[in-house]
Amino acid sequence: MIYDEPRYMYGGDQFLIMETGNDMSIRQNCMVIEINRLLTESKIKGVLNSQPTWRSLLVQYNPFEISFEDLKKELENIRSNVKQLDEIPSRIVEIPIIYGGKWGPDFEATAEYNKVSVEKAIELHSSELQWVGLVGFVPGHPFVRPLRKDQKLHGKIYDSPRTYTPLGTIGLGGITTTFYTVATPGGYAMIGYIPAVPYDPAQLLPDFQKSAILLRAGDRIKFKPIDVDELNYIRQQVIERQFRFNIKEGIFKLSEWEKEQRGE
Amino acid sequence: MSEVIEILKKGLQTSVQGNYRYGYFGQGIPPSGPMDEYSHHIGNVLVGNKPDAASLEITMVGDRIKFLSDTVFAITGANFSAKLNKQPIKCWRTYRVKAGDILDLGFSTNGCRGYLSIAGGFNVPVVMGSTSTYAPGLVGGHKGRYLIEGDILESGESAVPLEQLEGLAVADEAIYKPESERTLYITLGPQADLYKDESVKEFFDIEWEVSPILNRTGVRLTGTQLYFKDRIKDPDEGKDLSNIIDDGIPVGGMQTPSGKEIICMAKDVVTAGGFAKIGTVVTYSMNTVGQLRPGDKVKFKEISLEEAKEKLMERRAKYSKEYITKYE
Numbered sequence: 001m002i003y004d005e006p007r008y009m010y011g012g013d014q015f016l017i018m019e020t021g022n023d024m025s026i027r028q029n030c031m032v033i034e035i036n037r038l039l040t041e042s043k044i045k046g047v048l049n050s051q052p053t054w055r056s057l058l059v060q061y062n063p064f065e066i067s068f069e070d071l072k073k074e075l076e077n078i079r080s081n082v083k084q085l086d087e088i089p090s091r092i093v094e095i096p097i098i099y100g101g102k103w104g105p106d107f108e109a110t111a112e113y114n115k116v117s118v119e120k121a122i123e124l125h126s127s128e129l130q131w132v133g134l135v136g137f138v139p140g141h142p143f144v145r146p147l148r149k150d151q152k153l154h155g156k157i158y159d160s161p162r163t164y165t166p167l168g169t170i171g172l173g174g175i176t177t178t179f180y181t182v183a184t185p186g187g188y189a190m191i192g193y194i195p196a197v198p199y200d201p202a203q204l205l206p207d208f209q210k211s212a213i214l215l216r217a218g219d220r221i222k223f224k225p226i227d228v229d230e231l232n233y234i235r236q237q238v239i240e241r242q243f244r245f246n247i248k249e250g251i252f253k254l255s256e257w258e259k260e261q262r263g264e
Numbered sequence: 265m266s267e268v269i270e271i272l273k274k275g276l277q278t279s280v281q282g283n284y285r286y287g288y289f290g291q292g293i294p295p296s297g298p299m300d301e302y303s304h305h306i307g308n309v310l311v312g313n314k315p316d317a318a319s320l321e322i323t324m325v326g327d328r329i330k331f332l333s334d335t336v337f338a339i340t341g342a343n344f345s346a347k348l349n350k351q352p353i354k355c356w357r358t359y360r361v362k363a364g365d366i367l368d369l370g371f372s373t374n375g376c377r378g379y380l381s382i383a384g385g386f387n388v389p390v391v392m393g394s395t396s397t398y399a400p401g402l403v404g405g406h407k408g409r410y411l412i413e414g415d416i417l418e419s420g421e422s423a424v425p426l427e428q429l430e431g432l433a434v435a436d437e438a439i440y441k442p443e444s445e446r447t448l449y450i451t452l453g454p455q456a457d458l459y460k461d462e463s464v465k466e467f468f469d470i471e472w473e474v475s476p477i478l479n480r481t482g483v484r485l486t487g488t489q490l491y492f493k494d495r496i497k498d499p500d501e502g503k504d505l506s507n508i509i510d511d512g513i514p515v516g517g518m519q520t521p522s523g524k525e526i527i528c529m530a531k532d533v534v535t536a537g538g539f540a541k542i543g544t545v546v547t548y549s550m551n552t553v554g555q556l557r558p559g560d561k562v563k564f565k566e567i568s569l570e571e572a573k574e575k576l577m578e579r580r581a582k583y584s585k586e587y588i589t590k591y592e
């Protein structure tokens with residue numbers, strides 16, 4: 001649920017945590033993302049960093065430029081404008097993905113775990129848009145969840161995490177999909193691989209000229225299944241620095257989406 | 265701009281650290297920068313730079329370095345058993361060197377990290393607004409990584425003629441002695457309310473020991489099992505009572521997976537994660553965190569935001585020329 005009044009908490013002398021509620025609902029998440037967008041736009045003196053999550057916003061501030069109490073007031077002002085939220089800006093980003101085989105060694109087992117065929121598992125994961133609720137942990141690392149109740153493919157989380165996951169691996173843990181944007185340990189089932197990773201620290205590809213990180217919280221993702229020929233083609237394009245992601249600017253109509261979910 | 269040093273033999277973990285990287289936290293990029301801000305900043309002031317200029321952060325075991333051009337350097341932070349052309353030298357002082365001189369940084373005899381500052385600072389590209397290295401994300405510093413044999417770094421233009429930087433030292437009262445600080449000041453939370461009251465009490469009462477697993481992302485401390493109150497778990501959280509819905513993690517945030525240990529997150533913090541945090545170390549004490557060595561023992565003490573600010577202000581006032589003296 002969304003609290004009537006958010007909780008404001010200390011994170012040492014440089015961080016404020018605004019907790020808006022205690023669940024991972026899309027409305028809760030949209031509210032946090034929108035508060036973060038407005039906070040960033042308002043360029044308040046002393047605000048250094050912010051991390052929107054499913055139900056909270058972490059803000060780093062310079063205590064010599066703004067106090068905890070004044071920052072809290074600013075956030076309260078911003079929040080009063082987003083109480084009745086109908087829609088938020090939301091891009092649609094297409095991510096080419098190859099499922100299964102050596103590219104996603106846990107995919108066949110995941111299909112079996114969900115009692116569906118491999119073809120059906122691909123459909124479940126790729127046919128509808130998925131929601132980027134949080135980008136964080138390590139650079140450009142998104143937490144992605146389905147927007148439709150009937151589209152959920154479940155991934156089994158490893159009992160003991162792997163010490164290494166190759167860059168570009170797509171992991172599924174529960175209904176949450178993530179991209180391994182840097183090689184890290186991991187525990188999500190490895191279901192596929194993306195030849196174009198939406199994090200480019202060297203900023204070599206055209207989409208990364210302004211920022212090394214492509215995805216933002218509030219984006220929607222369309223997974224596009226590809227075969228080995230397409231994979232090789234995209235890899236070549238990445239090497240030649242020609243590859244471009246298919247990105248559409250858009251609006252996520254939250255209230256309409258909620259009506260759909262309720263079957264209205 | 266000229267080539268100033270070559271790494272002849274790499275140390276345990278040496279990286280370029282300068283100013284903090286702000287504005288990208290919400291996409292998974294931490295602030296990075298020096299683990300011991302105080303020693304880093306005063307080292308720069310000592311060699312005539314602005315406090316957050318780029319210098320080298322060395323960890324426990326230092327590198328062997330060859331100077332490629334004339335410069336002035338200083339070592340601050342932990343006490344390193346350094347030798348210049350095989351002659352022992354002192355930390356917290358400036359030394360003038362010429363091309364061909366060899367500096368062996370040795371190893372630290374008290375804290376964990378030292379800083380090698382040079383006149384003009386190291387000249388590395390500014391990535392996302394910062395010169396600091398964030399090695400796990402391949403960002404910043406020298407090629408986005410820790411230094412290795414054969415690396416050659418350039419220096420920036422010194423604002424002060426080298427002669428004027430010779431024979432300088434940090435005044436005794438401004439020398440930071442990492443071993444003298446064994447209390448870490450914290451604020452409780454963001455999730456202290458999830459722990460049993462007796463565990464919060466014990467957390468403050470006991471001494472915690474630094475475990476051998478420490479790096480720029482986090483420092484682990486062991487002491488006692490912390491217990492959580494029972495609560496109704498959200499189906500989207502992990503199963504353990506120490507799991508919460510993924511939440512932002514502040515620098516200094518202390519995660520406690522299964523209540524078994526504390527992981528105090530440091531300058532290369534992972535920006536979000538699903539563990540409860542009992543408290544957060546304040547900026548003042550993050551210098552101490554940056555100097556902890558395996559086996560060190562610390563206690564935690566709660567502090568108000570006002571006191572934290574005062575302590576920090578007092579310390580930061582020392583990055584000033586007033587505390588630079590001449591030595592014989």
